[in-house]
Amino acid sequence: MDIPIYTVDAFTKVPFEGNPAAICLVDPEHDLSEAQMQKVAAEMNLSETVFLRNKEKNGSFSKGNSFHIRWFTPTNEVNLCGHATLATAAVLYNELRNPSSSVKFDSLSGELVVSKDGNGFVMNFPLNETIVQDKAEYHKLLELIVSVDCVETVEYSPPTKKLLVRLTDKMTRKQLESLTPDISSMMAAEVTGKVKGVIVTLKGSTENGAVSSDGETYDFISRYFAPWNGIPEDPVTGSAHTVLAYYWGKVLSKKTLFARQCSRRGGDVRMRVLEGDRVDLIGQAVTVLKGSFIL
Structure with a gap:
């Protein structure tokens, strides 16, 4: 059978940036069986299919x-993926000219609703709470990412x-972008299954370089590493921002947030924290890209 397939770069308006x-x-x-879906995802070898x-x-x-x-990642199925949901809405609206005011997706994380917003899309997702952790519990894992002296706090989203790792305010965007975590050792350091991804984040300011190409200061910037899901570093991660929105919304006492995920490709995310x-x-x-996958 032929399966229509598209590749979409999400959280960007420029091709070959954002997260494909x-x-x-x-x-x-x-x-398709789960085995077939997993094989297709492995063949595509993108962070999500x-x-x-x-x-x-x-x-x-x-x-x-x-x-x-x-x-599906190249290695397993996941419960939630923001950038791939955004990409799916782009296919329905931009490629297939779906006239619906909003589209609903039944998923392992419940019902997700996406609507158009000017030239972009609005995804309504669960806001995921974080809980303060003892840094000492994760010392071995942290040292594989950044010096523990540079870590302000560690929180966990069950x-x-x-795992959310906030860097101290003395750190800069350049230093965040220069981090080179030991990915294989990270997997060896955490084998309990408790942690499936690590968010490293920094409060934004003009002084530390967290400014958009349009001159707008980001509320926070981040990077995301998920080798346990077959993704050494994800370019732009919607699910991570459901955690970041909770944390930074609380810290900054803000309901609207603007952020940058500082991967090599990079992408911008706007957030509105809602009631409920x-x-x-x-x-x-x-x-x-558009075409057919042949099975």
């Missing part, structure tokens, strides 16, 4: 507004299994 994701449109009459299905048997990708979504433990993630996306 593959989106596969699966016909309900030609369902999406498998999208209509909820209705005779539903249309170009007209429907309710879908099932699953996300729903996402993400939800957060809007806002970003743009651009399609760079």
Whole structure:
């Protein structure tokens, strides 16, 4: 069978920046097994590959507004992926000209709603709480990423299994971007399964270089490492920003936030913290490839 497939760069308006994701449109009459989906994701070798299905048997990708979504890394399935969800909405709206005011995705993280916002998209996601941790518990892991003397605090998000590492305010954007974690040793240092990803983040300021190309100061900047999911470093991570929005919203006492993920490709994310433990993630996306995957 031929499966329509797109590659979309998310959280950017410029091709070959942001975070790429593959989106596969699966016909309900030609369902794929989990083993097949995992093989496709491994073949694409992107941080995420999406498998999208209509909820209705005779539903249309170009007209429907309710879908099932699953996300696979090259090595395993994950419960939530922001950039790939953004990329999926871009395919529905920009490529297939879906006229719906919003689209809903049933997922392992519950129902997710995405709507258009000017030239970008708004994703309504769960806001994921963090809990303060004892730095000593993670000393071995931290030393593989950055000197512990440069760490202000460590917090943990149980729903996402993400460890948030805030650097001291004396650090700069350049220093954050220069970090070279020992990825293979990170995996060996954490084998309990508690941690599936590490967010390293820094408060933004004009003094430390956290300024956008348009001259706007970021509230915070970050990088994200998830070798336990087959992703040494993710370019731009929506799920990480559901954690970062909680943490920095609390620290800065702000409901609206603007951030940069400082990977080599990089990308910008805007956030609105909402009542009821939800957060809007806002970003743009651009399609760079379309074709068919043959199984």
